[in-house]
Amino acid sequence: MARITAGVASSHVPLLGVASDFGKDSDDYFAPIFAGYDWTRAWEKAERPDVVILVYNDHASAFDMKIIPTFAIGCGERYKPADEGWGPRQVPEVEGHPDLAWHIAQSLILDEFDMTIINEMDVDHGLTVPLSMMFGKPEAWPCKVVPLAVNVVTYPPPSGNRCWALGEAIRRAVESFDEDLNVQIWGTGGMSHQLQGPRAGLINPEWDNRFLDGLIGESDHLRRIPHIEYLRETGSEGIEMVMWLIMRGALGKRTRALHRHYHVPCSNTAIGHIVLRPDNGEGLDMTGDYDAALAAE
């Protein structure tokens, strides 16, 4: 069966894509940001996931105001990097996993999550920046991707509780897929940032770090944070962190943290990144001893 072996969360600031694409990732401004992902890039090489379920939000690229799906799952064969107004990023096309994606879509709908199904779309920085941060600059992305787009732009976005429950349902869906697949789930966006109005530039490291703490271990209190708290404490765009809860919900009852990174600023935003392993005694670690695997790299 397919299994979710890890969860990864990361900010997806577009400027990180620019830095990566134009070789600025080791300058004074960006080096401390990218250095926090060195561990993860080595770890991903050892983990070799077959598929990543990548939870992100579209930023007026594939979706405009005509259609606003709350939860949309990409079931297509492949996705091109979107032209966001300055030409598409020169990164590989993203290969989908239609069999798994359709299986998840069907399972979720039967599990009472009424998903929107997307067969064709371009994917913007929300999806391609995390791929660059975790995999660097390969000729082709080393795994297939199931995009899961969440509306966090037009209010109301889904509640944190609903996001967490969707994650739980995704886990059930993955575990009922027959093929042996090493599946990771990534939650992206955040952490604190506000891109609009006189209050722009708001950053709340204390709150962000409490949120990171809350992803680790057994507590599920994060699912009950109301929207207004994200807005007041972490800025209007901090609401993107509800997408991290889909990732966390998919990891089961307990998690342990393998790696963690926090840095301010990147453009207008606080960068947060965490790598989690499900820790529920069910032997979900398909790759064996990851420390040994890393050492062998």
Add this chain to the structure above:
Amino acid sequence: MTGPDGQSVGDIHEYLAAFDDIPGTRVFTAKRARQGYHMNQFAMSLMKAENRERFKQDERAYLDEWPLSDEQKDALLRRDYNRCLDLGGNVYFLAKLFSTDGFSFAQAVSTMTDMNFEDYTKMMIAGGRSPEGQRSIKANQQDKEGSR
């Protein structure tokens, strides 16, 4: 929907009203999304290079092709982004106009604050804007009254 106590189903009117209590922030509610629909779709049209060219040649004429209010057109022409937000603009859509103008996101965002870009950049490098005194208009007023 999860209420402020984290458990009960919240009241939609209270849910929406709370957004107006955040200082210096325009939450992109359904009301704003309706009001700004054509403004945001106009901005979206700038994703295409030929539209960007036409817009740059004659901004007013290009805006006149869209069912926008005079206020909306005026705010767009003046690049008064706070006003655009008031009139239903959303920052991810307005960002198409930022890039048409050759502005970085942070540069354009800084124009909505009371700082110039240089000072805004310094603030971000120094750790960003503190949430202290930025959480609630009502709480700020109460603090003021309490200290009198």
